[in-house]
Amino acid sequence: MPDVTNFTFKLDGRVVATNDAIISGREVRALGGLDPASDYILIQIADRTSRSIGLEEAIDFREMPHSEFLSFQGDRAFSFTVNERGWEWGSATISAADIYRYASIDEDLELILDSAGDTVIPADGAVTLGGQGVERIRSREAKTVVIKVNGRSRTVPRRKHSYREIALLAYPDANFEKFKYTITYLKGVHGAEGDLVEGENIEVKNGMVFNVRRSDKS
Amino acid sequence: MARVDCLTTVFVEDIPEQLDDGVLYVSRQCHVALHNCACGCGEEVSTPLVPTEYDLVMEDEGASIWPSIGNHDFPCGSHYIVKRGRIHWAGKMSREQIEAGRAYDRLLKRGAQPKGLRAILAWIKRLWIKFIG
Numbered sequence: 203m204p205d206v207t208n209f210t211f212k213l214d215g216r217v218v219a220t221n222d223a224i225i226s227g228r229e230v231r232a233l234g235g236l237d238p239a240s241d242y243i244l245i246q247i248a249d250r251t252s253r254s255i256g257l258e259e260a261i262d263f264r265e266m267p268h269s270e271f272l273s274f275q276g277d278r279a280f281s282f283t284v285n286e287r288g289w290e291w292g293s294a295t296i297s298a299a300d301i302y303r304y305a306s307i308d309e310d311l312e313l314i315l316d317s318a319g320d321t322v323i324p325a326d327g328a329v330t331l332g333g334q335g336v337e338r339i340r341s342r343e344a345k346t347v348v349i350k351v352n353g354r355s356r357t358v359p360r361r362k363h364s365y366r367e368i369a370l371l372a373y374p375d376a377n378f379e380k381f382k383y384t385i386t387y388l389k390g391v392h393g394a395e396g397d398l399v400e401g402e403n404i405e406v407k408n409g410m411v412f413n414v415r416r417s418d419k420s
Numbered sequence: 421m422a423r424v425d426c427l428t429t430v431f432v433e434d435i436p437e438q439l440d441d442g443v444l445y446v447s448r449q450c451h452v453a454l455h456n457c458a459c460g461c462g463e464e465v466s467t468p469l470v471p472t473e474y475d476l477v478m479e480d481e482g483a484s485i486w487p488s489i490g491n492h493d494f495p496c497g498s499h500y501i502v503k504r505g506r507i508h509w510a511g512k513m514s515r516e517q518i519e520a521g522r523a524y525d526r527l528l529k530r531g532a533q534p535k536g537l538r539a540i541l542a543w544i545k546r547l548w549i550k551f552i553g
Contacts, residue, residue: 352466353435353450372466381493386470388451397472413452413468417493 209263212270224262227255236273243274243292247304254279254290280331284339294332298323301339310408312344322346325408349410362403372414384415423460426506429483439464444483444502446476453485458507461496465489481505487546520549 210219213234220233231239244255247270255261255271263269274292282289282296284305298313302325307313313323316338323329323339325348331337347360351371358371369376369383376383378400385398388411398404398412427444435445439456446453451470457463467474467485475486482505491498501508 350434350447350450352454353432353445353447353452354437355434384468384473386468386473388470395470411450411452413450413466413470413473415466415468415473 209267211263211268214271214273220263223264224260226257227259227261228257230255230261230271231257231273234271234273241275241277243276243279245272245274245279245290245292246270247272250284250305251287252289252291252304254292282329282331282337282339285341291331295328295330297328298325301329305341307341310344311341312346314340314342316340344408347406347408347410349406349408349412351412352414358406360406362405364403365398365400368398368404368412369414371412373416382417384417385412387412424458424507427455427458427482427502429478429505444485444505446478446483453483457491457494457496457498458489458500459491459496459498461494461498463491463494463496465491479504517549520546 208221209223210217211230212218213230216234218230218233220229222229225233227244228239231237231242231244236242236244239257245252246255246261246266248266252272261269272292276292279290279292280294282291284301284307287305289305301307301313301323302309309325312325315321315323315329317335329337329339344360346357348355348357350356351368356371358367365383365385366376366378368385369378373383386396387398387404388395389407390410391405391407394404422441424442427442429444429446431446431448433447433449435447435450435452435454439445439454441456441460444453444455446469448469451468453467453469453474453476455465455467457465467476467489469476477484477486483502484504485502488499488501488510499510501510
């Protein structure tokens with residue numbers, strides 16, 4: 203007997219199979235065990251956009267194979283834009299992590315909230331969608347990066363940093379006449395690792411690790 | 421602040437801004453361990469856990485760090501070994517010993533890596549300098 207299950211989709215990360223090419227939003231919810239179906243908002247993730255799927259709305263898997271859905275308990279969808287593309291979401295907040303992921307935004311870019319005067323949305327933050335008007339979110343080349351210096355997070359401008367600048371992040375009262383600072387780095391641009399000595403500069407990136415050890419100058 | 425004779429190891433992702441005495445903070449993600457100098461002087465000691473710097477081995481009794489902690493530039497001049505969470509106080513190193521250790525560090529970082537018999541000889545020499553001088 204041939205396999206009659208021809209179509210699969212993802213609901214909240216789980217793979218669900220169906221042999222119907224066209225099913226309703228209600229059936230998607232039911233196949234995912236969301237009961238009663240009307241208690242849930244169903245969001246379909248598409249190419250750098252997302253939309254709310256109504257209960258009676260038809261989904262054609264021939265047009266959209268490998269569809270991905272997210273469910274939210276509630277009865278309201280929230281609209282916003284990411285890089286000028288329309289989005290809908292089932293909760294009054296969306297995490298920056300979800301925006302990066304579902305909008306396929308490079309992690310080196312930063313997210314900006316247009317309505318709040320280009321406020322940067324922290325990578326571990328969230329956006330509230332329940333307010334007045336439609337939130338407009340954009341991604342842009344980050345002006346700052348977060349690096350680790352002796353195990354502590356430090357936000358620095360995105361540019362080349364000198365040996366002395368890195369040493370000062372670890373020891374704000376660094377004395378370059380008296381002491382020598384041994385600086386090693388890991389997880390740099392293109393996986394760069396090594397050590398940084400007086401007179402050298404290095405490009406920094408998010409998550410780059412610097413360790414600074416002080417010793418006296420010989 | 422008092423001198424401590426052992427270090428309790430705490431694994432963290434981010435190292436706190438202020439350290440407690442007698443605690444060795446280890447961040448595997450950041451490849452570093454930090455502690456306040458065991459003599460109680462309040463200076464922060466950074467031991468980067470990368471091949472050219474320090475090695476940290478965790479055992480039931482506590483962490484061991486190698487090579488020794490030589491805070492020659494701190495006013496206290498402390499020198500000790502951390503082994504299974506305990507502080508083993510070592511003598512102050514002479515200027516020649518400190519310089520020999522640093523020359524070896526520089527060789528590791530920038531020079532050609534010694535290979536074969538030369539590497540073994542360098543290692544024996546380093547041990548010799550550390551313990552016997």
